Amino acid sequence: MIDAFLFIGLPYIALIVATIGCVRRARFSKFSMSARSSQFLEDRQLLWGSAPWHIGIMGVLAGHGIALLLPQVWSYILTVPPAMYLIETVGVACSLLALAGLSTLIYRRLTSARIQAVTTTSDLLVVALLFLQVLVGLLSAVSFRYGSAWSTATVVPYFWSLLALQPDMSYVSGFPMLFKLHLIGGWLFVLLLPFTRLIHILAVPFQYLWRAPQLVIWNTTRRRKQALAASIRAESRREFIKGAAGVTGATGLLALGVSSKAINFFKGASQDPEAESALLEKKLQRLKLTAEERSYELERQRNTMILVAGYAELDAVKGKYFIDYAMAPGLAFKGKDGMPIVISAKCTHLGCTVSSTLDENGRIMCPCHISYFDILTGMPNPGAPAKAPLPQIAWALVDAGGKVLASNTPGQASGKVAAPEALAQSSLYITKPGKTAA
Amino acid sequence: MNAKEILSHTEKYLAERLPVEKMNYASMVQKKEVPVHGLAWGYYIGGLAMFFLMVQIATGLMLLFYYQPTVSDAHASVEYITEQVPAGALVRNVHAWASSLMIGSVLVHLLTAFAMKAFEKPRELTWVTGVLLLGITFGFGFTGYLLPWHQVAVNATKIGLQTIEQIGGYLPGPMAEWPRLVKEIIQGEASVGQATLSRFFAIHVIVLPLAIFGVLGFHLVSVQLHGMSKGVDEKPRRMEKFFPTFLLKDLRVWGIAFMVLFILGVCLPFESLFAYPLFEPFDAKGSTPDGIKPEWYFFWVYYPLELLPLWVILLGSAVLALVLLATPWIFQNTNRKTLRLVAIAAGIYLLVMTLFGENIYHLFKG
Numbered sequence: 001m002i003d004a005f006l007f008i009g010l011p012y013i014a015l016i017v018a019t020i021g022c023v024r025r026a027r028f029s030k031f032s033m034s035a036r037s038s039q040f041l042e043d044r045q046l047l048w049g050s051a052p053w054h055i056g057i058m059g060v061l062a063g064h065g066i067a068l069l070l071p072q073v074w075s076y077i078l079t080v081p082p083a084m085y086l087i088e089t090v091g092v093a094c095s096l097l098a099l100a101g102l103s104t105l106i107y108r109r110l111t112s113a114r115i116q117a118v119t120t121t122s123d124l125l126v127v128a129l130l131f132l133q134v135l136v137g138l139l140s141a142v143s144f145r146y147g148s149a150w151s152t153a154t155v156v157p158y159f160w161s162l163l164a165l166q167p168d169m170s171y172v173s174g175f176p177m178l179f180k181l182h183l184i185g186g187w188l189f190v191l192l193l194p195f196t197r198l199i200h201i202l203a204v205p206f207q208y209l210w211r212a213p214q215l216v217i218w219n220t221t222r223r224r225k226q227a228l229a230a231s232i233r234a235e236s237r238r239e240f241i242k243g244a245a246g247v248t249g250a251t252g253l254l255a256l257g258v259s260s261k262a263i264n265f266f267k268g269a270s271q272d273p274e275a276e277s278a279l280l281e282k283k284l285q286r287l288k289l290t291a292e293e294r295s296y297e298l299e300r301q302r303n304t305m306i307l308v309a310g311y312a313e314l315d316a317v318k319g320k321y322f323i324d325y326a327m328a329p330g331l332a333f334k335g336k337d338g339m340p341i342v343i344s345a346k347c348t349h350l351g352c353t354v355s356s357t358l359d360e361n362g363r364i365m366c367p368c369h370i371s372y373f374d375i376l377t378g379m380p381n382p383g384a385p386a387k388a389p390l391p392q393i394a395w396a397l398v399d400a401g402g403k404v405l406a407s408n409t410p411g412q413a414s415g416k417v418a419a420p421e422a423l424a425q426s427s428l429y430i431t432k433p434g435k436t437a438a
Numbered sequence: 439m440n441a442k443e444i445l446s447h448t449e450k451y452l453a454e455r456l457p458v459e460k461m462n463y464a465s466m467v468q469k470k471e472v473p474v475h476g477l478a479w480g481y482y483i484g485g486l487a488m489f490f491l492m493v494q495i496a497t498g499l500m501l502l503f504y505y506q507p508t509v510s511d512a513h514a515s516v517e518y519i520t521e522q523v524p525a526g527a528l529v530r531n532v533h534a535w536a537s538s539l540m541i542g543s544v545l546v547h548l549l550t551a552f553a554m555k556a557f558e559k560p561r562e563l564t565w566v567t568g569v570l571l572l573g574i575t576f577g578f579g580f581t582g583y584l585l586p587w588h589q590v591a592v593n594a595t596k597i598g599l600q601t602i603e604q605i606g607g608y609l610p611g612p613m614a615e616w617p618r619l620v621k622e623i624i625q626g627e628a629s630v631g632q633a634t635l636s637r638f639f640a641i642h643v644i645v646l647p648l649a650i651f652g653v654l655g656f657h658l659v660s661v662q663l664h665g666m667s668k669g670v671d672e673k674p675r676r677m678e679k680f681f682p683t684f685l686l687k688d689l690r691v692w693g694i695a696f697m698v699l700f701i702l703g704v705c706l707p708f709e710s711l712f713a714y715p716l717f718e719p720f721d722a723k724g725s726t727p728d729g730i731k732p733e734w735y736f737f738w739v740y741y742p743l744e745l746l747p748l749w750v751i752l753l754g755s756a757v758l759a760l761v762l763l764a765t766p767w768i769f770q771n772t773n774r775k776t777l778r779l780v781a782i783a784a785g786i787y788l789l790v791m792t793l794f795g796e797n798i799y800h801l802f803k804g
């Protein structure tokens with residue numbers, strides 16, 4: 001029964017009284033639509049009270065307002081976890097700021113004699129209630145986490161049910177006492193709106209944002225000089241604070257961004273097992289390739305003959321790459337007479353590897369500076385960047401039994417010649433310079 | 439002239455170039471002033487180059503935590519940095535971009551210092567150390583290029599080193615063998631392989647940084663001792679305090695540079711500027727892929743090298759190096775207007791060769 005009064009009766013009474021009261025006050029006492037300023041009486045404490053209080057409470061109210069009026073937008077934003085953390089953090093920070101400011105204002109109202117002179121009982125009531133309301137709000141936000149999310153699904157439908165004249169308090173009647181207090185407090189403020197200084201909420205001085213600053217001009221020279229000096233001081237202080245805030249903010253953001261990247265960089269990758277095994281496999285593959293190369297090198301130091309390919313693998317147009325005794329690339333073709341043509345593939349110009357496909361003139365090309373080499377003589381085309389011919393490489397054809405069927409050493413006449421059917425079973429070897437095929 | 443006189447001459451010379459009596463707070467901080475005139479933007483370029491160097495040191499150290507300088511693992515570790523390590527792609531990309539920007543600003547710094555006659559007495563040694571720094575910076579570029587061990591890196595390095603061997607053809611008698619020996623000393627073995635990688639790595643991360651710290655230290659101290667050079671023949675509009683006015687402006691330039699660098703690093707992979715997909719691991723048995731060329735900052739010498747006989751380039755480079763080192767003495771009586779024209783001509787040459795070198799090459803070679 002008491003719940004029904006507090007969550008249905010009180011809201012309607014408050015809304016009706018507030019509407020009628022505000023309209024009345026606006027009609028019949030237009031110039032009282034404000035909070036009486038006390039800035040002339042005391043301005044130092046006011047700055048440190050009023051500014052934080054208003055900044056903080058506006059932040060908090062903006063959150064409440066968006067949630068109440070645009071619940072869908074609000075809950076959409078809250079589905080992003082970082083956004084929710086941000087909203088919660090900003091909310092708590094704003095209410096702490098508001099509380100700090102309000103404490104200063106209360107202290108000022110209770111201790112300054114000048115302010116005492118203009119303080120009414122309703123001012124004290126409002127300020128005390130506000131303090132309690134923000135405190136209770138902050139406590140409920142801290143003790144029941146993620147209020148921004150859960151209240152969107154409870155308080156907001158309750159609020160809209162009231163507006164739709166179908167009041168449904170089942171949304172809120174199960175709340176803990178602390179939060180109920182906060183809700184009741186809210187309606188109480190609606191009720192108090194037309195009768196206290198709270199009315200100034202409805203008289204927001206938006207034009208302050210763009211109107212020109214008001215200059216107080218003094219008529220005596222001394223006062224004018226003082227005022228000028230004071231305004232210069234204030235201006236330079238403002239500029240300094242702006243600059244310092246900009247630099248601090250930028251440096252802070254920069255440090256934050258860079259360190260967040262840097263810390264993660266040094267923390268290293270967190271890999272799933274699949275990626276990790278893929279990486280290991282790749283590394284193993286590369287190691288095997290390197291090992292293979294090393295073994296080639298060793299082979300070339302120890303063996304007098306090295307296998308290039310089976311005779312059947314040789315082709316007349318597409319050469320087969322191999323590594324020669326100098327650890328440089330070589331190419332093996334099958335010549336027109338069926339004998340292999342074995343030639344170095346290291347360009348005599350700048351050491352690029354010559355490509356392996358013969359053109360229609362029986363030449364292979366170096367892609368780096370476009371030299372064409374005739375594979376029979378090794379000579380480059382006239383005018384090519386390469387001047388020296390590609391050297392021929394000594395080779396031998398050996399059959400399965402280890403018998404040398406044919407061999408060739410550059411600068412010497414070809415060795416034995418064998419029957420084609422025997423050649424087909426043989427393999428092509430290169431022979432170490434200075435040694436003859438055995 | 440006897441030994442004593444030579445000694446006292448040297449002493450006087452050095453005392454004039456290194457006025458250590460100015461090494462105090464009053465003249466280095468309180469009194470130092472920077473002239474304001476039309477070419478005053480040139481005063482920011484050297485600092486900008488140093489800023490990029492600092493970025494290079496920071497990102498380079500970060501890469502060093504993951505990079506593995508072996509033939510089998512180098513490419514895989516670079517791939518790991520770019521693909522797996524958080525922000526690894528960013529760090530590597532910033533390293534690549536900052537290297538180019540550093541070389542770019544060093545070149546612009548060289549041209550503006552020349553145009554402003556900043557090598558005038560007593561700043562000769564500042565200029566000479568600057569030329570050495572240019573060489574070191576190119577050394578950084580050349581050695582760093584090999585480290586990822588992909589096709590372009592290894593093949594371009596091979597060609598670059600092979601060019602040294604070519605010099606042998608112009609030398610008489612037994613001297614013809616020397617360039618090949620020099621090449622093999624740099625290379626560490628008969629062809630570009632593990633030894634080369636180890637050496638380039640050592641040079642890139644230890645030798646050149648140590649060298650640049652020493653030379654840059656001298657360069658900076660002498661800049662600080664002599665103050666900013668006058669820069670123009672006419673009287674400067676006004677002077678501004680180095681501390682804090684110029685320093686703050688300098689920091690602002692650095693801030694903008696960092697932002698540009700960061701945006702480039704995040705948005706545009708350096709390798710995307712290459713028209714060919716050559717970033718596969720180096721394949722010792724494959725043919726050299728088409729379109730191998732060095733980094734853009736070598737284009738000014740690379741394309742002429744492709745077009746002209748080697749000896750022309752060798753002669754030209756030798757003359758250029760000597761002229762650069764001897765600039766303070768060769769141009770000591772030249773006025774700034776002429777110097778400015780020479781610098782503009784050199785700048786246009788660098789720009790044209792870098793941007794249109796390939797077109798020019800095709801124009802002549804088809």
